[in-house]
Amino acid sequence: MTSSPAPAARLARPLIELREVEKYYGDYYALRKITTDIREGEFFSLLGPSGCGKTTLLRCIAGFEEISGGHLSIDGKDMEDVPANKRPTNMVFQSYAIFPHLTVEENVGFGLRRDPSSKEDKARRVAEALEMVGLKGFGKRAAHALSGGQRQRVALARALILKPRVLLLDEPLSALDKKMREQMQSELRKLQRQVGITFILVTHDQEEALIMSDRIAVMFEGEIAQLDSPERLYRRPISRKVAEFIGIMNFLPARVLSTGPQIALDVAGLGQIAIDAEQCPGTPRTGDASVGFRPETMTVLYEGDPEPSRGKVAQGTVEEVVYFGDMSYYEVRLEGVEKPVQISMRNVVGRPVLLRGSRTRIAWEAGALVLFCEPKA
Amino acid sequence: MRGRGFQIYAICYLIFLYAPIALLPIFAFNNSTVISFPLSGFTTQWFSQLWTDTSLLLAVKHSLIVAVSVSILATCFGVFAARATTRYAFPMKQGLMGMIMLPLVLPDIIIAVSLLVVLMQMGASLSILTVILGHTLIATPFTIAILNSAFQSLDKSLEEAAIDLGETPASTFRLIILPLVMPGIISSLLIAFSISLDEYIIAAFLSGTEATLPVYIFAQFRFPNKVPVIMALGTILVCLSITLLTIAEYFRRRGIAKAGGKDTGGFL
Amino acid sequence: MKRRSFLRSEAGHGLLMLSPTALYATIVMAAPLVAVFVFSFMTPGYLKVVWTFTLNNYAKVFSSPIYTALLGRSLLTSGVVTAVTVLTAFPIAYFISFYVSPARKSLWLFLITIPFWTSYLIRVFLWKVILGYNGVINSAFLGLGIIHEPMTFLLYNMNSVVITLAHSYAPFAILPIFVALEKIDRSLLEAGQDLGESRFMTFIRVTLPLAMSGVVASVLIVFIPTAGDYVTPTLVGGANGQMIANVIQLQYFKLGDYPMGSAVSITAMAVVTAVALIFVFLNRRFLRGPK
Numbered sequence A: 001m002t003s004s005p006a007p008a009a010r011l012a013r014p015l016i017e018l019r020e021v022e023k024y025y026g027d028y029y030a031l032r033k034i035t036t037d038i039r040e041g042e043f044f045s046l047l048g049p050s051g052c053g054k055t056t057l058l059r060c061i062a063g064f065e066e067i068s069g070g071h072l073s074i075d076g077k078d079m080e081d082v083p084a085n086k087r088p089t090n091m092v093f094q095s096y097a098i099f100p101h102l103t104v105e106e107n108v109g110f111g112l113r114r115d116p117s118s119k120e121d122k123a124r125r126v127a128e129a130l131e132m133v134g135l136k137g138f139g140k141r142a143a144h145a146l147s148g149g150q151r152q153r154v155a156l157a158r159a160l161i162l163k164p165r166v167l168l169l170d171e172p173l174s175a176l177d178k179k180m181r182e183q184m185q186s187e188l189r190k191l192q193r194q195v196g197i198t199f200i201l202v203t204h205d206q207e208e209a210l211i212m213s214d215r216i217a218v219m220f221e222g223e224i225a226q227l228d229s230p231e232r233l234y235r236r237p238i239s240r241k242v243a244e245f246i247g248i249m250n251f252l253p254a255r256v257l258s259t260g261p262q263i264a265l266d267v268a269g270l271g272q273i274a275i276d277a278e279q280c281p282g283t284p285r286t287g288d289a290s291v292g293f294r295p296e297t298m299t300v301l302y303e304g305d306p307e308p309s310r311g312k313v314a315q316g317t318v319e320e321v322v323y324f325g326d327m328s329y330y331e332v333r334l335e336g337v338e339k340p341v342q343i344s345m346r347n348v349v350g351r352p353v354l355l356r357g358s359r360t361r362i363a364w365e366a367g368a369l370v371l372f373c374e375p376k377a
Numbered sequence B: 001m002r003g004r005g006f007q008i009y010a011i012c013y014l015i016f017l018y019a020p021i022a023l024l025p026i027f028a029f030n031n032s033t034v035i036s037f038p039l040s041g042f043t044t045q046w047f048s049q050l051w052t053d054t055s056l057l058l059a060v061k062h063s064l065i066v067a068v069s070v071s072i073l074a075t076c077f078g079v080f081a082a083r084a085t086t087r088y089a090f091p092m093k094q095g096l097m098g099m100i101m102l103p104l105v106l107p108d109i110i111i112a113v114s115l116l117v118v119l120m121q122m123g124a125s126l127s128i129l130t131v132i133l134g135h136t137l138i139a140t141p142f143t144i145a146i147l148n149s150a151f152q153s154l155d156k157s158l159e160e161a162a163i164d165l166g167e168t169p170a171s172t173f174r175l176i177i178l179p180l181v182m183p184g185i186i187s188s189l190l191i192a193f194s195i196s197l198d199e200y201i202i203a204a205f206l207s208g209t210e211a212t213l214p215v216y217i218f219a220q221f222r223f224p225n226k227v228p229v230i231m232a233l234g235t236i237l238v239c240l241s242i243t244l245l246t247i248a249e250y251f252r253r254r255g256i257a258k259a260g261g262k263d264t265g266g267f268l
Numbered sequence C: 001m002k003r004r005s006f007l008r009s010e011a012g013h014g015l016l017m018l019s020p021t022a023l024y025a026t027i028v029m030a031a032p033l034v035a036v037f038v039f040s041f042m043t044p045g046y047l048k049v050v051w052t053f054t055l056n057n058y059a060k061v062f063s064s065p066i067y068t069a070l071l072g073r074s075l076l077t078s079g080v081v082t083a084v085t086v087l088t089a090f091p092i093a094y095f096i097s098f099y100v101s102p103a104r105k106s107l108w109l110f111l112i113t114i115p116f117w118t119s120y121l122i123r124v125f126l127w128k129v130i131l132g133y134n135g136v137i138n139s140a141f142l143g144l145g146i147i148h149e150p151m152t153f154l155l156y157n158m159n160s161v162v163i164t165l166a167h168s169y170a171p172f173a174i175l176p177i178f179v180a181l182e183k184i185d186r187s188l189l190e191a192g193q194d195l196g197e198s199r200f201m202t203f204i205r206v207t208l209p210l211a212m213s214g215v216v217a218s219v220l221i222v223f224i225p226t227a228g229d230y231v232t233p234t235l236v237g238g239a240n241g242q243m244i245a246n247v248i249q250l251q252y253f254k255l256g257d258y259p260m261g262s263a264v265s266i267t268a269m270a271v272v273t274a275v276a277l278i279f280v281f282l283n284r285r286f287l288r289g290p291k
């Protein structure tokens, strides 16, 4: 394997272009005019709740489903009349689809049947592929005598040996236990960097998507709600729905007083503040809105703690404490706000966890807030 | 003990099921032309007489030709039907499958006479060819039942994986589906063979002058002195059937095990 | 939406795939059945059909006592056969499903199916040997001194037909019931007992209704073909055990009267189908009733 070229050069060009791609199952509208680009060499994830159309989109790219409308091209070539076996994509199936009547070697080398290269060359490539996924020496095993994790690796080797332009993975880790899953997450990520092939991963596990991806498309009901890097997705979710799907976000009712490069707000529990326009992912509007913040962006202050040098302080009461070993989760009722907010803090030696009912000060920063100006549902 | 009563009943039932077959070898080796007790001594003469009976050998030849053709034809039809029902959804599926499976309940005599009148009307002459037509019809529902379970335990993503790796639908069928359902196909071939080998009514109506084995046997029942020879023949046939069925059952189970499925029961 | 031709669609593929088998069944079974139906309204001629429409054949079927008597006897015989077969089969299916360990179930099913696949003709003939005047039963009982002269009610009447057919169709009756019993979630039965029902009442209120679909399938799969059986009445039925298939065979083969044979066949099929449908209907009513 050659080391990958500089990311900047590779990330420039779209490898897969989706233009208003639609899919109907009978009357059911499964994909609703999806338009997006997937770049060469990136680790792209499709994230969304069950039934939102992730698998459908993946299968449309692979060619197992015909799209009902729009255009799909890979590498600049329209895919309309290209069947699945002629597309430069390979797939790792959720069930792995390891051929039970073949050995590990025969499975991995399956796609090389039509390859004109010599027998020795093929055998070498199979051995290389097996080594790459950490299955050196397993070649002669019967496929049904493998563990879940090993099947997963065989499926990967089998797909990667053909050097596809795109590797499609449909919830490849969902059948594994937690430990194995975490191990495979980092291995997959490393493997993708190593081979430099575009990976499209379907998952409904937001943590998995955040850990592994260059970019994540969050899907709801057949539409892409937001497509961004993990960090932006986490810090600047485009809507409350996306925010709630990715991690935990607290919401406080707010009023937008004025807009401009700086937005003036009156936030329940926090008072009158000004934030950057950049902190509102939609179009800011005066009137009722809500403000969100992640649990770790606020800090519960102990008695006698100095005021933070940056940021501000609000008053509140601890309603509930959940001790998590390295972390503690507090539910704090801010003054003037009905619903308690969640705050998470790293535990520090020598500082006991606060008790329920204690009155406390909360340190916060305006820069951590996100403004949502969407009409109420 | 729980189920003791059931167990005794089940054993009595098995005795009832096997009683006639158990008598076969007894009379086949009995040195008397009268089929009754008490027995009168051991002989193998009935078996040796089998080899000298030319009309019997001819009937065996006819039966083998018919049974082999039927097993191949019915299994092919079974593969098409089982693949279609397990893999695709399409209009009129229920109705068409109902029609195809109908011979399972339709009395054989109805099938025999309806085919007979049509063939006569068309001026076709009766031969083992016409028997093959009828036997294929009645064996197909059985092959479908067997092949359905074989095709059902196939994971659809296996086919997709093969397509994804560059194979065409045809080569996918050859490389993936066929090997995985092969045990089912073998067991279907054997079952169809057994059904055809054993079938009398359709053969009687449609064979014309080319008698098959059951037609020959039925004719011999009219001659009491021929009965011991038939007993000997029956003994051989029973051994043959049991061997074929055991092989078929072996392949059926192996097929299920191969596809990682769970065994749910017998042939039907 | 893009349009694809029907043959390239899923449904098209499926139909295309099924078409050889469906076509074969249509040509070799459905079309001849239709032909028989048409023939039954035509005028008889020896070994051929005269193409003039008539209802005479049906008139003969319903007016002549021989046909109605044979039809009645066929229905009665196969009714009794069905009752005997299904009632004796149920405990076997129950035993295999509930008492045999899962690993041995296949073996039991295999043992039950084997006799079914071994030469049908010879099996039927052997019942003649077992039940006959000099048969196994009579000679055994005589030898043991239980009886002093051979029993004659065993062979050449409805008894022997019923015994032989019950024997032939045993696996047909056992397997559907077994499949239905296997599908019953065992925790339902525990729930039944948990809710205070005795074992027996749990069987009546839970197991039996759930197994009913299998019983219905058994009844139909035994009743319909036995009504048209030919070999058994011919070999062990004697003069008083003849059934409708014998007269159909006679019409076609011996008399060469195709229209008459067709009319008898069609009538027999219609009557058997009607009886089967009535049974299914009554069963539905009965099952829905107590709820």
Ligand SMILES: Nc1ncnc2c1ncn2[C@@H]1O[C@H](COP(=O)(O)OP(=O)(O)OP(=O)(O)O)[C@@H](O)[C@H]1O
Pocket: A025, A028, A030, A048, A049, A050, A051, A052, A053, A054, A055, A056, A057, A204
């Ligand atoms: N072959 C099909 N026929 C009809 N409807 C389908 C078909 N396949 C999927 N659907 C429907 O399309 C919608 C999207 O399905 P899809 O499998 O893409 O969901 P998903 O996002 O992958 O969900 P999951 O996380 O549960 O796998 C679902 O509502 C599903 O019921």
Ligand SMILES: [Mg+2]
Pocket: A054, A055, A056
């Ligand atoms: Mg999915």
